[in-house]
Amino acid sequence: MTDAVFGPAPGADEPELVQLLTPEGERVHPAAFDTDFTADQLRGFHRDMVLVRRVDNEATALQRHGELGLWPQLLGQEAAQIGAGRAMRPQDFAFPTYREHGVAWTRGIDPVRLLGLFRGTDQGGWDPQDHNFGLYSIVVGAHSLHATGYAMGVQRDGLVGTGDPERDTAVVACFGDGATSQGDVNESFVFAASYNAPVVFFCQNNQWAISEPLERQTRIPLYRRAQGFGFPGVRVDGNDVLATYAVVQAALQRARDGQGPTFVEAYTYRMGAHTTTDDPTRYRRGGDVEAWKAKDPIARLETHLRNEGLVDDAYLAAIAAEADALGERMRRECKELPEPVAHDIFDLVHVEQTPELAAQQAAYDAHAASFEEVL
Amino acid sequence: MVTMTVAKALNAGLRKALEDDEKVLVMGEDVGTLGGVFRITDGLQKDFGDDRIIDTPLAESGIVGTAVGLALRGYRPVVEIQFDGFVYPAYDQIVCQVARFHFRSQGRVKVPMVIRIPYGGGIGAVEHHSESPEAQFVHTPGLKVVTCSNPADAYGMLQQAIAADDPVIFLEPKRLYHSTKGEVDESAPLPPLWHSRVVRPGSDVTLVGYGPTMSTCLDVAAVAEEEGRSIEVIDLRTLSPLDLAPVIESVRRTGRLVVVHEAHQTLGLGAEVAARVTEECFHSLEAPVLRVGGYDTPYPAARIEEAWLPDLDRVLDAVDRTFGY
Structure with missing residues (x-):
């Protein structure tokens, strides 16, 4: 749209995604962000995603059985979360929303610990300092400021740009497309830019804020907002674990090196409901889910692994058995979570x-x- | 012993806290180069550097929210909100985040920070510059709320609030910043923070105030004395927790209580004090507990603020009324 006086509005044309693995499982090599992965890394990503999907399904089932009051599903967002989480180093710190079960997994948090908040036995079942992973933020976007302030603390600790990979530290603020409309998220962009804070704003654009589609939040692709705040933004295929890892890893390194904040928009889709109390049939548009099913993050990596001869039926059966055992343990230990005492x-x-x-x-x-x- | 204004005493208290603990940071709008619009942080950036005395973007939620992050990283931020009426953009961060981290984390996480707020009226200011929001923070579990009324308390209480491991809302009566001088002994041990204080003993009526109303309360006691009435004046100092033991002890002797604050009367601190004192002193009371507060209107235009604020005559009138039952 061009105005006679003000000129063209910023383009809403579809931007390119950074992608390393196509939905068909074909490995591609973009000019920027191409990264080599070892066979163990690739198998590790796959295992992470399979297990986290099982955690999510199990928790959803526990809610259906009345063991949880609520569960926010991550179905479809496994690659975004595993890619971002595995790009972090131990000294990095993540500030999550309530849907970050996959990032929590990469920070070594037992999935059973995630259940207390939703069972009503606690309001955060882990020590953030033990895992460098904050408590789930329920107020959408409020924690983006905490991440930025934490990153300002990292700067004051002299842990940016030392060149020592064991010490240089970055912070990740995880939020969704809905949160980008919040004042706190925009203020965190202002502060991070002003102080050049070592923070990566990791936005999983899953297309929905409960029932409101992306176009209710924004007229331009979200990643382009970063430019207005004075730092880089990039859109990555959030269903491609390799691309998400590569882009977040590069953004984290920029932060650790003292080059300041980056906005990463992981373009993905919330395949489930907002939470178990939501009914997406009231607002979903025909064909969306089927189209995104074809872009499934686990299926594409599995195809790639098979094509490369890196996994076989026996390996995949072993991973499935591990997922079964994890699910069984979650069911048992959920019911054993200690009751709070008034x-x-x-x-x-x-x-x-x-x-x-x-x-x-x-x-x-x-x-x-x-x-x-x-x- | 040095004579200084409330503003200078706060500045000296900040300076001492910054010297004592390298994790203490000061952040807010205009606190650096300018030294704050009230000059409370005057000279601090020059001496402690811009890593510790931080000029922030003009966004109160951003200031408090990033202070939370700094506290999570082990710092002790002292946040300046420029004026009382500008704290509301940060209200969500204060009420839903600052106040709840310790609780939410089952006590694993603490966010030691001080949020300094110049509050109260009487300076002829434009709208949003004369508010008294203390009850909103006292009503919020997880926050502690204190206020000073003189230079010695300004100096001592601020240091103690900064040293506390809990978040503290530190209310500064802006009307007193440059008008009230007093002696400050920087080498003396600091008096306890979480205590109210009898500032003038008396036997006929108990008069309770805090922050900007204390000078009015003392004036009332002086005038009443000329009329043959002995008034005991108590400075609450800490609003959350409330320390009402001295008030209760006093009311058991006097049988009469008047509570004064600039904040709107309805559901103000006076209501809480009245309820608790009534519960503890029911058989000693000779009259209902009376409140003198700001009227339940928005803070008015400056030319009529003197009519709105509790003053000598309104408080004296309440004192008189306690003898009418």
């Missing part, structure tokens, strides 16, 4: 408890004890 909540509000909360705790204890006496 007495404890009064201890958690502050580092230093106030006399007021101590008094409320004592009153609660006495109230609870009065029922025990009756019984």
Whole structure:
């Protein structure tokens, strides 16, 4: 669209995706971001995605059986999350949304620990410092600022641009297409650009913010927004684990080297519902799901691995068996998650408890004890 | 012992905190080169560098949200919100994030940070520059809220708030910044932070205030004394947690209580103080607990703010009314 006075609007033409593996499983070699992978890496990506898909399916089933109150499915986004997560080094830190089960997997978090938030036994079942992986952010986009501030701390710790791969540190803010409309996400872009903070904004554009399609959030491809904030943006095929790994790895290295923030738009599709309470049949458009099924992240890598002779039926059967065992363990351990104790909540509000909360705790204890006496 | 204004005392307290702990950072709009619009951070960037005294983009949610990230990385950010009325863009970060990290993480994560907010009216300012939002933060579990009313407390309480491991909303009565001088002993041990204080003993009526209303409360006590009434004046200092033990002890002797604040009267701190004191002192009370607060209108145009703010006459009137029951 061109205005007579103001000239052309920014183009909404479809940009090219960075892709290393086509939906048909063919390995391609783009000019930028081409990366060599070892056979172990390729098999590792495949195993990660198969197991994470199983985690997701299992949790969805647990919700259906009444064991979880809610579950936000990641189905279809396995490549984006595994690619980004595996590109991180141990010292890097990720700030996730509530759908980042695949990134959590790469940070060494037992999938059972993810369930507590959705079962109602806790509000975050892992120690962020033990895994360099924050608690799930439920307020969409709020954590993008935390990531940026954390990255400002990394700068102040002198852990950017030292040239030591064991020390140089980057931060990842994970969010979705809906979050790009949030003020906090845009403010995090402003702060990150202003201070050249070592942060990668990793946006999984899964095309939907619950029922609202991408065009309700943006008129231009999301990655192009970065240019307006003064740092690079790139769109990668989010169903291509190799491309996502390569692009995020390069963005992380820029950050660690002191070259500042990058916006990575992983172009993907939410194959499931927003959460288990959602009904996508009310808003999905005909043909979308079928078209994206043909771009499935696991199937394309499996085709590639088979074509290259890197896996055989026995290997794939072993991975499937591992997934079965993981699912069985999740079912068992979900039900064994310890029930929270109301007495404890009064201890958690502050580092230093106030006399007021101590008094409320004592009153609660006495109230609870009065029922025990009756019984 | 040095005589200084509240503004200078806050500056000295910040300086001491920055010297004592290299993890302490100061961040906000105009806090660097300019030294803050009220000059509270005057000279700090020159002495501590722009890595520690950080001029931020003009975005309050961004300031508080990045401060959370810095705290998660082990820093102790001291955030300056330029004016009370500008804290609301950061309200979500304060209420949903700052206040809840420790709770959400089952106590694994702490976010030690101080959010300094110049608050209150009486300076002839334009809209959004004279608000008293304290009750909104007191109502939020996970936050601690304190306010100073004199230079010695400004100096000491700010250092203690920065040293605390919990997030603290630190309310600074902007009207007193440059108008109120007092002695500050920088070598003396700091008095306890989480305590209210009897600032003038008395026997007939208990008068409770905090922050910008303390000078009015003391004026009321002086005038009442001439009229033969002895008023005990208490400075709350800490609004969350509330330390009402001295108030309760006082009301058991006086039987009468008046609570004063600039914030809107409905559901202000006065309501909470009245409820708790009534529960503890029911048989000692000779009159209902009375409140003198800002009216339940938005803060008015500057030319009529004196009519809106609790002043000597309105508080004296409330004191008189406690004898009418």
